[in-house]
Each structure stands twice: as structure tokens, then as C-alpha cells.
Amino acid sequence: MTAAEIRAGNRTVEIKRADKDMFPDDGITKAGLAGYYRRVGRRILPQLRGRPLMLERYPDGIDGGRFMQKDTPDYFPDWVHRCELPKEDGTVTYPVCDDLASLLYLVDQACVTPHHWLSRADRPDNPDRLVFDLDPPDGDFAPVREAAALLHELLDELGLPSALMTTGSRGLHVLVPLDRRAGFDEVRAFTHDVAELLAARHPDRLTTAPRKQAREGRLYLDVQRNAYAQTSVTPYAVRALPGAPVAAPLSWAELDDPELGPRRWTSATIDARLQDGDPWQPALRRGHALGPARRRLEAI
Secondary structure, eight states, rough: OOOEEEEEETEEEEEETTEEEEGGGGGGEEEHHHHHHHTTTTHHHHTTOBBBBEEOOTOOOOSSEEEEEOOOOOTTTSSSSSEEEEEETEEEEEEOOOHHHHHHHHHHTTEEEEESSSOTTSSTSSSSSSEEEESSSSOOOOHHHHHHHHHHHHHHHHTOOEEEEEEEESSSEEEEEBOSSSSSHHHHHHHHHHHHHHHHSSTTTOOOOOOOOGGTTTTEEEEESSSTTTTETTTTOOOTTTTTTOOOOOOOOGGOOOTTOOOOOOOTTTTHHHHSSOOTTTSSSOOOOOOOHHHHHHHH
């Protein structure tokens, strides 16, 4: 197997086994995957910087076994940043991707998809965004689009700007930027109460029941990611699925696009979107306090 070298800032990153088939059915090698992440670097790095990561790695390509990695191996180079954070029975030293060289090094380690915390390493207990995870109950994407629109309306009613993203897998994420004053417990309680209100308004279509047997075909409003040490797929990350679909940020206007689906964009088709403006501006330009939104929610 051959190696390739890619220049990233003031470093040159070696991609070992560069011709390794990472997506065999799509002809995407490890070098091709690295090339994709280099192209989207200016968009994905602001989403990664300062955040603890969980790495979804496929040493033998996506048709081989995967493993999820939190702890940073000793052999990672010193210039890949780390953060040591507490867990129930000790600590975990997470990798942090602050620059393009680090991102390419993670690809060299067969990381297909980086998953990030909703908080940053300097204030790990205080998220700077919250997320609602919307997946279809039966593979039909229409209920996901409908739920996202209803959630958008409710968040507007609460005075919270929100952003939309395809997950590259099955559904959509709706995100809200936060000012990092509230802790995870408060944020999770708030998202739970928002979901409860929305489900109460549309009980035939939406539910907050975590057990599948209790959902009765309704779409589940999942807020479980809003907790310490939980992760969410990084915007612009590639998913380990046929076609190499990408988690793609959207504008809210795109929710009405009849061609929209969770895997609409792939590593091969995302480039045209990169030439346009960031669809998440200005929604994620600044974080918002939960206090006023909580008071509006309680008044409804």
C-alpha cells in the first residue's frame, strides 16, 4: 500500500495506506477521504475546534468492523490537542481537532466520522448548543420534515433562533446556539419540556416516548444527546454509509425542497454548496440565554 503526503498549514501529514478502499463500492480511498476533509476544512473546523471528540473508526473500510474511540492513544502526535475530562470512575483524555493537520491525521487513523460534544473543553458542563434529533418512524422522510417545521415555529415562538441539518443518515437535526450559562441538566430539562409541548400539540404525529413500542408510528422527538459526554455528528462529516453521505447544514427555506432527504449530499456532491454562503449564518452567530425562553415556555 502506498502513502501520500498532504500539506496542511505548516505541517505535512502522511496518509498511510492511502489507496486503502474506505468505501469500496464508491471507489473512495483513504486519500480520497482525506481530500474531502481538506476541501471542507474551512467549514468543518469551526464546528470542531475546542470540542472533545469521539472518533468513529474503520481500519478495514466501512465494510469491515468499526470501533468508537474516546480516549486518545499515546502514539498520537503531540500537536494533536487533548483534553482530560472526568467520568464516573476516572477521566478520559479526548482528542480535540483544532486545525486541518489534526483533522487529516484523524483520517489517517481511519476515522470516517468525527462526533463532537455539544460543549467545549474549557467549559465542558455548559453546552453552547442544544439539539433535537428527528428520525423517521418508518423510513418515510415526510414526517421528519413536518416535525422540523413545527419545531422551528415553536422555537421562534420562544424567541430562539435555530438551525437545520441533514444527518447524512436517517433524519434531521435542529440546533439552537446557547450562551454557555446553563448547565447540561438545565438544557436537557428545557429541551424535554419543549418536546413535551410540541407532542401535546400534535399527539397524533409526535411523541416523547423513548420506548419504540409506545410510539405507535409517531415520530420520536429525541433530546437525549443534550447531556454531559454525549456526542452529535459533526456538520460536514462523512457518514459510513454507501455513497458517503454528508451531514449537511441547511437553510430553513430548503426544508420545502421536494428533493430533500437525509442523504441528499455526499462527499462527491457537496462542493457546489461550499461555494455559497454559510446557510447557518446568522442563526448561529451568537449564543442565546435560556432564561427568557424558559419563561415564555412556562407562560404558554
